[in-house]
Every structure is written in C-alpha cells, then in structure tokens.
Amino acid sequence: MHKATESASTSRRPACSAGDKSLVVENLRKEYTRGKPVLKNINLTVAGQCTTAIIGPSGTGKSTLLRCINRLIEPTSGRILVSGQDICTLRGSDLRAARRRIGMVFQEYNLVERLSVMENVLCGRLGYISPWRAWLRKFPQEDIERAYDLLDMVGLTEFARARADELSGGQRQRVGIARAVMQQPHILLADEPTSSLDPKTSVEIMELLREVASVNDIPVLVNIHDVTLGRRFADRVVGMSKGDVVFDGVPGDLTDEHLKLIYGGEDWLA
Template sequence: MLQITDLVKRYGSGDPVLKNLDLTVEGESVVSIIGSSGAGKSTLLRCINKLVEPTSGSIELNGLELTGLHGSRLREARRRIGMVFQGFNLVDRLTVMENVQSGRLGYISTWAAVTRRYPKEDIRRAYELMERVGIAHYANKRADELSGGERQRVGVVRALMQKPEILLADEPTASLDPKTSEQIMALLRDLARELSLPVLINIHNVNEAKQYTDRIVGMRYGRIIFDGLPGELDEDAMEKIYSGSPAADRATAEPARQAS
C-alpha cells in the first residue's frame, strides 16, 4: 500500500507545487491522476519515486518511509517502485533484451551488467514478460527499430523486471496514436490484475482514465479536489478540476482529502 500524508513540495521561495496532499493507493487498483498542466501531477510521481525530495510530509510504501532516504537505502527503495515514462527512456543502440535487463541493475553486480552476463533466472523472466506483452520476437532487435507502442511495451517490461511493489506511469500514452494508447492502457490494467500490483497513472486523456482505471484523482493547483469512481466524474467535477479558481480549490480540498 502507498500512503501519502500531508505532502508538500516547494521549489525555492515560490508557492508550493503540492499542498498538504493526502492519497492512498492499495491492492491491485489502477488509479489515474488527471488535471491541467501545472496541477502537480508529475511532481507527485517524482516525489514518490524520489527523483525529487518532498519539502515536508510522509510517503510510505508497504511500511517503508521513503522521505529522507539517501545512499544505499534510497537505491534499495527505488527497486520497489517501477516507472514507465512518457518518452520511453530506452537506450536506442541496445537490444530489447538489454534494455529490459536494465530493470535488474539494482540487483546484479556491475561486472555482470557491463559484460551482459545476466542471470539465467532474469533472462527467463524477461522472456516470460516480453511474451506476455507481445514483444518476445523483438528480443535481439535494437530499440530504435521499434514503433512507439513497441517501445512503450519494452518500458513496461523493464519496470516489471524490478518486481516492483507499485508501478508508476507518467503520461505513458502521450506519444502514441489513439489505438496504441488504448492498447497500452488496457495492458497496464490487465497487468495490475494479473500481478496484484497497484498502478498510479498520470494521464491527460480523461476518456482513457474513465475507461481503463478503477479510480480517478483530480488535481488542481497542487491539491486533490476529486477522488472517486470513473462514473462519479460528472460535469461539475470536471469544471472544478479544469476550470476552477484557487478559491474553489481551497474550499474543496479538505473534503477531497477526507474522501481519499
């Protein structure tokens, strides 16, 4: 379970990007985060995976407090958090298998990584996951020879190779065509069920959020102002998320936190 309590993130002396945010994600639920650009969605994910350090508050993953970790403890914690990126973040000159195995870098020796002598168990698991997402036949193909949808599938498998306790996805379909976007969203939903893995997705496409996720969290000006089932995301909620004023956000922030 991911438990976020009273999270604040401020850059410099400006207004906080995240404002006393509370959020819980558990089980095999697929949770989408929606909101206008600048709402704080990407900053929230970056705080969870420790790409940035929160200003204050708590982020706890299955009993481990993530805030304030450094060095080896931080590296160990990051093993527990899988990340799927909008821009894929693959090494183009490497093969699909080599990119997938980079998800195991936190577990194998530097010598094994440099010489590409991957453990047999890691190779077996990589083929199983690649077969599951439909890219096993590309194992020895360079990453830059793949389509966008195929590259994103490589990114998903790389994240799953970590055997994460939660999977984060930052705009995973933004670079894809509509049909491929739906395929990737369906894949993330199905994998969450199969692996009993909670998934937290930052997404702009509200229709995809309503169709493929179990719960929608709406953010505005660094606060959660909606937290509910896809069917509960009505026109009034959409208005508050995408057209609300800062004053409206302050008025709705406390009820939204209580609902989460």
C-alpha cells in the same frame, strides 16, 4: 469545508486488493521555491491491483507528485510509504533499494536505443546485480527467463533481438513496461504513457497497465491528459487542481461539475 475538499473526501473508492504492496502519501508538500507550494497537502492511499488515473491541467503538479514518490525530487514535507516503508527518510543504499521497488514508465519510453529489446528489459534488473555483472551485462539465467516471459506478456517475443530504435512508439512503450515490471516493483508509476501514441495503441497500453496491476497485485498510478481514456481504464480517478486533490473516487462518480472544478471554465466540455 471547501467544496473541492468536500468532494475529494466523500467520493466512493474502488474495492482493490488489500495485499502488502501499497502506497500511502501523507500530507505531502513540495515547494520548488520557498513559500510557493506546487503540491500543497496531498493525501492518497492506494492498494494493490488498483489502477489510478491522475488527471488535472498542465502545471498542476501531477509529474511533481510522481517524481516525489520515486524520490527523483525531495518532498518539502510529508510522508510517502511504499509497502509500509517511509521512503522520505532513506538515504544512500537504503534509498537505492527502495527505488528498485518503484517501477517507472515514461512518456518518451527512455529506452537505450542502441541496445536490443531483451537488453532493455534486462536493464530493469541492473539495481539487483553486482557492478561487474552489470558492466559485463551478465544477467543470471533466471532473469533472462523472466525477461522472455515478460516479452511474451507484452507481445514482443519475436522482437527480443531487435534494436530498440527499430520499434514503433507503441512497441517501445511495451518494452518500457516490461522493463519496469522486471524490477519486480511494489508500485508502478506511469507519467503520460500514452500521449505520444495513436488512440488504438493508447488503449492497448492502458489495458496492459491494468493487467500489470492485477497480475502483480500492485498499485499503478497513471498521469494522463486523456480524461476519457483515464476514466475507461482506471479503477479510481484522482483529480488535481492547483496542487490539491479536488476529486478522488470511482470513474462513474466523476461528473462535469468535477471536471469544471479540476480544469476550470466549461466551454471545452462537449
């Protein structure tokens, strides 16, 4: 067995909740160009409450993996089960319903800048309300109350009426997280959520993502370049290299040898 595969399959895994909100990725392959796989054969099972850091060099397929999971792009083959439902087979309204259950947090926040913080959070409910209500931005009272609760959770109650473009990067990312949780997702995906933020704010955002996983009993997957931060906050680290998973285990088991395997070379290691 290849050393990389061996280490991926024998590492310890964290004990996470065995609730009904889960992610299973089976034999996932993605080729943008025929015969040139960016993801070769990815297998992952992530239970609720588990925060997983996905690390690996640029171009190794981390974003492609998240984009396959939320069906922004079509996998070439394999299965992706969200809470037991294979989302790769879904089309039309079934796919839209499934995508509501997948929350997404972006590096550049993806807020609507001219809308208020409250309106941005409520955007997380757009997939649940009728088109005319969405057009008029008339949200049910229970959604508004929940949005206030989430703004409280992310520490932005006093900014509810502020425009998104008046906020700092860290505050914007908090709004992005509140918006994603507003969807009542079964899983949450975060693609480089801290790479535009200072170190202190990055720590706060990772703490918040951990809290979201634990309070909502959902798996949270975070693509992250900052290995130290990923190790510190994740229950599990998945190391990718050239489209394969080469490490999968608890942060304490991730050694310099694994990091060399993931990133190549060793001069960069302190």
